[in-house]
Amino acid sequence: MTTKGVTEEMDSKENEKPMLILKDIHKFYGSNEVLKGVSLEVRRGELVTFVGPSGCGKTTLLRLIGGFTDISSGDIILDGQRINDLPPNLRDTRICFQNYALFPHMTVAENVGYGLKINKWPKDKIAARVRELLEMVELEAFGDRMIDKLSGGQQQRVAFARALSLEPKVLLLDEPLSNLDANLRLVMREEIRKLQERLHITTVFVTHDQFEAMAISDRLVVMKDGLIEQVGTPIEIYERPANEFIAAFVGYVNFMDGRVESIDPATKNTVIRTEFGKLEIALEQDDIQTGDDVLMVIRPESVSLSIDCGSNRQNVLCGTLKTYMYAGSIAKCTVGIGAKKMIVDQYNPRDAQQFQNADRVEVEIPRSVHLLKKKI
Amino acid sequence: MAAAELSVKLQSSSGSKVKDFLNANLINILAAFLFLLLAFFLLYPIIMVLIKSFQGPSGFTLQYYQAFFSKNYYYQSLYNTLLLGVINTVVCLVIGFCLAYMTTRGPWILRKPLKIISLVPLIAPPYLFALSLIILFGRNGLVTRMFDLHWELYGFSGVVISQTLAFIPLAYMMIESTLMSLNPNLEESAYDMGASEATILRTITIPLLAPGLLKAALLIFVMTIAEFGNAAILGGRTPFLAPDTYTMITGESDFNMGSVLSVVLIAPCILIFFIHNYLLEGKKFTTIGGKPVASEPRKITPLIKVPFVIITTVAAGAIFVCFAVVFVASFYKILGVTHDIVLSNYLDFTSNQAIYNSIRVSFVAAIIGAVIGVLLAYVIVRGKFFGRTFIEMVSLSGFALPGTVLGIGYLLAFSAPPLKLTGGIMILALNCVFRFLAVGVEAGISKLHQIHIEIEEASADLGASFLTTFHKIVLPIMFPAFIAGFIYTFMTAIVSLSAVVFLVSPGFDLAAVKIFDAAVYGEIGIASATTMKLVLIVMICMMILNYISSKTRLGSSMKKTVAV
Numbered sequence: 020m021t022t023k024g025v026t027e028e029m030d031s032k033e034n035e036k037p038m039l040i041l042k043d044i045h046k047f048y049g050s051n052e053v054l055k056g057v058s059l060e061v062r063r064g065e066l067v068t069f070v071g072p073s074g075c076g077k078t079t080l081l082r083l084i085g086g087f088t089d090i091s092s093g094d095i096i097l098d099g100q101r102i103n104d105l106p107p108n109l110r111d112t113r114i115c116f117q118n119y120a121l122f123p124h125m126t127v128a129e130n131v132g133y134g135l136k137i138n139k140w141p142k143d144k145i146a147a148r149v150r151e152l153l154e155m156v157e158l159e160a161f162g163d164r165m166i167d168k169l170s171g172g173q174q175q176r177v178a179f180a181r182a183l184s185l186e187p188k189v190l191l192l193d194e195p196l197s198n199l200d201a202n203l204r205l206v207m208r209e210e211i212r213k214l215q216e217r218l219h220i221t222t223v224f225v226t227h228d229q230f231e232a233m234a235i236s237d238r239l240v241v242m243k244d245g246l247i248e249q250v251g252t253p254i255e256i257y258e259r260p261a262n263e264f265i266a267a268f269v270g271y272v273n274f275m276d277g278r279v280e281s282i283d284p285a286t287k288n289t290v291i292r293t294e295f296g297k298l299e300i301a302l303e304q305d306d307i308q309t310g311d312d313v314l315m316v317i318r319p320e321s322v323s324l325s326i327d328c329g330s331n332r333q334n335v336l337c338g339t340l341k342t343y344m345y346a347g348s349i350a351k352c353t354v355g356i357g358a359k360k361m362i363v364d365q366y367n368p369r370d371a372q373q374f375q376n377a378d379r380v381e382v383e384i385p386r387s388v389h390l391l392k393k394k395i
Numbered sequence: 396m397a398a399a400e401l402s403v404k405l406q407s408s409s410g411s412k413v414k415d416f417l418n419a420n421l422i423n424i425l426a427a428f429l430f431l432l433l434a435f436f437l438l439y440p441i442i443m444v445l446i447k448s449f450q451g452p453s454g455f456t457l458q459y460y461q462a463f464f465s466k467n468y469y470y471q472s473l474y475n476t477l478l479l480g481v482i483n484t485v486v487c488l489v490i491g492f493c494l495a496y497m498t499t500r501g502p503w504i505l506r507k508p509l510k511i512i513s514l515v516p517l518i519a520p521p522y523l524f525a526l527s528l529i530i531l532f533g534r535n536g537l538v539t540r541m542f543d544l545h546w547e548l549y550g551f552s553g554v555v556i557s558q559t560l561a562f563i564p565l566a567y568m569m570i571e572s573t574l575m576s577l578n579p580n581l582e583e584s585a586y587d588m589g590a591s592e593a594t595i596l597r598t599i600t601i602p603l604l605a606p607g608l609l610k611a612a613l614l615i616f617v618m619t620i621a622e623f624g625n626a627a628i629l630g631g632r633t634p635f636l637a638p639d640t641y642t643m644i645t646g647e648s649d650f651n652m653g654s655v656l657s658v659v660l661i662a663p664c665i666l667i668f669f670i671h672n673y674l675l676e677g678k679k680f681t682t683i684g685g686k687p688v689a690s691e692p693r694k695i696t697p698l699i700k701v702p703f704v705i706i707t708t709v710a711a712g713a714i715f716v717c718f719a720v721v722f723v724a725s726f727y728k729i730l731g732v733t734h735d736i737v738l739s740n741y742l743d744f745t746s747n748q749a750i751y752n753s754i755r756v757s758f759v760a761a762i763i764g765a766v767i768g769v770l771l772a773y774v775i776v777r778g779k780f781f782g783r784t785f786i787e788m789v790s791l792s793g794f795a796l797p798g799t800v801l802g803i804g805y806l807l808a809f810s811a812p813p814l815k816l817t818g819g820i821m822i823l824a825l826n827c828v829f830r831f832l833a834v835g836v837e838a839g840i841s842k843l844h845q846i847h848i849e850i851e852e853a854s855a856d857l858g859a860s861f862l863t864t865f866h867k868i869v870l871p872i873m874f875p876a877f878i879a880g881f882i883y884t885f886m887t888a889i890v891s892l893s894a895v896v897f898l899v900s901p902g903f904d905l906a907a908v909k910i911f912d913a914a915v916y917g918e919i920g921i922a923s924a925t926t927m928k929l930v931l932i933v934m935i936c937m938m939i940l941n942y943i944s945s946k947t948r949l950g951s952s953m954k955k956t957v958a959v
C-alpha cells in the first residue's frame with residue numbers, strides 16, 4: 020500500500036522498474052481522436068510534466084490514468100500491474116483537479132481526512148495523519164476553517180495535502196497553479212517540487228506553461244495534437260529541441276536558414292553558409308552531415324550585441340537597431356539584418372544609455388548553436 | 396454600436412438635471428401605478444377572502460373557524476391535503492432525482508430520451524393524468540375491463556398517482572439544474588480517493604444538493620396541495636381542501652366557509668414562501684474556477700443502477716402511456732365501451748367554442764401580462780424607491796398562491812362595485828394575468844441585467860426624455876422578454892383550471908373547465924379530444940418559446956422559470 024519507507028529498502032533492480040508505463044494509448048471522443056498513440060515510462064520518484072498548448076489532450080491523458088475515462092486502445096501499467104479496467108476507486112493513483120475540487124461542505128481537516136475515512140482508518144489515526152499533513156503544507160492552524168474562507172493558495176495546499184493523504188503510487192496534477200496569481204505561482208511551484216522530492220512521490224504534472232514545466236520537472240513531455248513531440252530533461256528540450264514547434268514552444272527563438280559547407284572531423288568546427296555570409300559553429304550533434312540544409316536555432320539571450328559596425332570578426336553580423344526596450348535587468352532589442360529581424364535579449368544591460376541612441380549595431384552569433392535538419 | 400457612440404458624447408453634455416428629475420420621478424410614478432395594480436388585483440382579493448372568513452352576519456366572528464376545527468370532515472380534508480403534499484413531494488423528489496441523476500451522470504445514449512420524456516408532461520394540462528387514469532382504471536376503464544381488476548381509482552391513491560405524474564417535470568427540472576451546476580470533479584475526487592458510488596451519493600452529492608432539494612421540495616409541496624383538477628376529478632369521497640372549497644362555493648354558496656378553507660390552504664403556502672425566500676437566501680455552496688461541464692458517464696454500480704433504471708423506466712413509461720391513452724381515447728366516443736373510430740369529438744361544437752373562448756381569454760391575459768411584466772421588471776431593476784423588494788416579492792408570489800384562493804378572492808372582490816367584472820371575459824383574463832405574472836417579470840429582469848445602465852444614462856444625458864429612452868433603448872432590448880412573457884402567460888392561462896373554474900359564467904365555457912366537466916360526467920371522448928387540442932396549442936407555444944430563447948439567448952434563468 021505505502022511506498023514511503025518501503026522504497027528505501029527496495030533492491031536496485033526493483034527500483035529501476037518504472038512506476039507507470041503508458042503503452043500506445045489512443046483515445047477517441049466519438050470520431051475525434053484526442054490521443055493518437057502516447058507511450059511513456061515514468062520512473063519511480065520522478066516528476067514528469069506533460070506540456071503543450073491548450074487542447075492537445077493533457078487533461079484527457081490524466082483522466083485516463085486516473086480511470087475517469089475509458090481508453091480506446093493501449094495499456095496503462097501501474098507498478099507492474101495492468102490497470103486498464105480498474106475503476107478510479109481501486110487505482111492507487113490520486114488526481115488533483117485544476118479547480119481543486121475541494122468539498123465545500125466540509126472543513127479543511129475533513130477534506131484532508133476524507134480519503135482516510137473512506138478507507139476506514141480509525142479516528143485517532145485519521146486525526147494524527149491530518150495534523151501531520153496540515154503541518155506539511157503549513158496549514159496547521161486552519162483545520163476547522165471552511166473551504167471558502169481560504170485564499171487560493173491555501174486551497175491549493177489543502178488539495179495537495181488531501182491528494183497525498185493516502186500516499187498514492189502516482190500523483191496526477193492538472194494545471195495545479197493556473198488559478199493562482201503570478202507571484203504565488205512561483206512560490207507554490209517551488210513548494211510542490213520540494214515536497215515531491217522529499218516524499219519521493221512519482222508525479223505526473225500537466226501544464227500549458229512551458230517555463231513552469233521547465234522549472235519543476237525531471238523530464239518534460241512536449242505534446243501537440245494528441246501526439247508526443249519530444250521527451251527529455253528541461254535542458255535537452257531547451258537546448259536541443261527536436262523540431263521547430265518545440266524550439267518555438269519552449270522559449271523565444273530566431274531561426275536562420277543555412278547549408279552545412281564543411282565539418283572538421285577532428286574539432287567538429289562547422290561552417291554554415293547563410294544569406295548573411297558564413298558562420299562558424301562548434302557542432303554538438305551527430306545527425307548533421309556536410310551538404311545538409313539546416314535551420315539554426317538561435318536563442319535571443321545567446322546573441323551578444325555591441326555598438327559600431329565594421330569589425331571583421333567571425334560570426335558577427337551588422338544590422339540596424341529597430342527597437343530597444345530597457346526593462347532594468349533585461350533589455351529586449353530587435354535588430355534588422357537585411358530583410359530579417361533578430362530578437363536579442365541583453366541581460367544586465369550596463370551600457371543601455373549608449374544603445375538607446377544607437378543606430379548601427381553588431382550582433383555576434385554564438386558558436387554553440389543547435390541545428391535542425393530540414394526535411395526534404 | 397449605439398452605446399459606444401452615446402458614451403463618447405457623455406462628457407460633453409450637461410443634461411444631468413433633466414435626467415435626475417426624470418429618473419427620480421417618472422419611474423416612481425410608474426412604480427406607484429404598478430403597485431396600485433398589484434394591490435388591487437392581487438392583494439385586495441386575498442384580503443377579501445381573509446375578511447370574509449371572519450365576517451358573520453353581525454360583524455367579526457370566529458364561528459366559521461370554530462366550525463372548521465370542530466368538524467371531523469374538515470380535519471380529514473386538511474389531513475388528506477397535507478398528507479398528499481408530503482407523499483407527493485417525496486415521491487416526486489425521488490423520481491426527479493433518479494431521472495436527473497441518469498440524465499446527468501448516466502450513459503450518453505439514455506440522457507437525451509430520458510430528458511425528453513421527463514419534460515413531456517410540461518405540454519399537458521395537469522389533469523391529463525387524471526383523465527388517462529380514468530380511461531385506464533375507471534369503472535369502464537380499459538384495464539378494469541380487460542383484467543377484471545377492481546382497484547378503486549377514485550380516492551387518495553388515484554390522486555397521488557396523477558399528481559405525481561403531473562409534477563415530475565417540475566421536480567426533474569429543479570433537481571437537474573442543481574445537479575448540472577455541481578462540479579463533476581467533486582464526485583470524481585471522492586471516487587478517486589476510494590469512495591464507492593453509494594458513498595459518493597451519501598457523502599458528496601446529496602449533501603451538496605440539499606439546499607436545491609429543499610427548495611424543490613417546498614415548491615412542489617405548495618403546488619401539489621394547491622392543485623385542484625386531479626383532486627377534484629379523482630378525489631371521489633376523499634375530501635381535499637381545494638375541491639372542497641369549490642363545492643362549498645358552487646354547491647352550497649357558503650362564501651364564509653369557502654373563505655375559511657382558503658385561508659387554511661393558503662397558510663402553509665405563505666409560510667413556505669417565506670421560508671423559501673429567507674432561509675435559503677445565499678445558502679449555496681460555491682467553488683472556485685472551472686466552467687460547468689457535463690459529467691462523463693460513470694460506471695454506475697448495479698446496486699444503484701438497477702433501482703434507478705427501474706424507477707426511471709416506470710415513470711417514463713407511465714408518462715408515455717398516459718399521453719398515448721388520451722390520444723387514442725380522443726377518437727372514440729368512450730374508449731373501451733364504443734368501438735367505432737370517430738372524429739366527432741374533435742368537431743364537437745361546445746368543445747370548439749370553449750377552445751375559442753380560452754384562446755381569447757388567454758390572448759388578452761398574455762398581452763396585459765407581458766406589458767405589466769416588462770414594466771414591473773423595469774421598475775424593480777432600475778428603481779431606487781422604498782419598497783422595491785416588496786413589489787418584487789408580491790409580483791413573484793402569484794404562482795405560490797393556490798388558484799382556488801385567487802378564484803374566490805376575485806368572486807368576492809369584483810362581483811360588486813366599485814369594480815364589477817363578473818360575467819365578462821376581463822375577470823378571467825385579469826385573474827390569469829396576476830396569477831402568472833412571475834415569469835414575465837423574471838424574463839424581464841434577466842434581460843434587463845444585460846443592459847448597462849450607462850446606455851440609458853448616456854441617452855438621458857444627450858437630452859432624451861425618460862420616455863424616449865425607454866421607447867428607443869429599453870423597449871427594443873426588452874422585446875424578447877416581452878414575447879417570452881406573452882407566450883408563457885398564454886400557454887399557462889390556457890390550461891389553468893383552479894381559479895377560472897369559479898369565474899366562468901354559464902354559457903361561456905373555457906376549455907379547461909369543459910375538460911373538467913366532461914371528465915367528471917364521463918364524456919371521455921370529448922374530454923380527451925379537447926385535451927389534445929390544448930396539448931397541441933401548448934406544444935406550438937413551446938416551440939416558439941424555444942426558438943426565441945435560442946435566437947436571443949434569453950438565458951437559462953428564463954427556461955427555469957418557465958418550468959415553474
Ligand SMILES: Nc1ncnc2c1ncn2[C@@H]1O[C@H](COP(=O)(O)OP(=O)(O)O)[C@@H](O)[C@H]1O
Pocket residue numbers: 048053072073074075076077078079080691
Ligand atoms: N468529454 C469530452 N467529450 C468530447 N471531447 C472532449 C472531451 N474532453 C475533452 N475533449 C476534447 O479533447 C481535446 C483535448 O482536450 P483536453 O484533454 O482537455 O486538452 P488540454 O487539457 O490539453 O487542454 C479537446 O479538443 C477537447 O475538445
Ligand SMILES: [Mg+2]
Pocket residue numbers: 077078079
Ligand atoms: Mg486541461
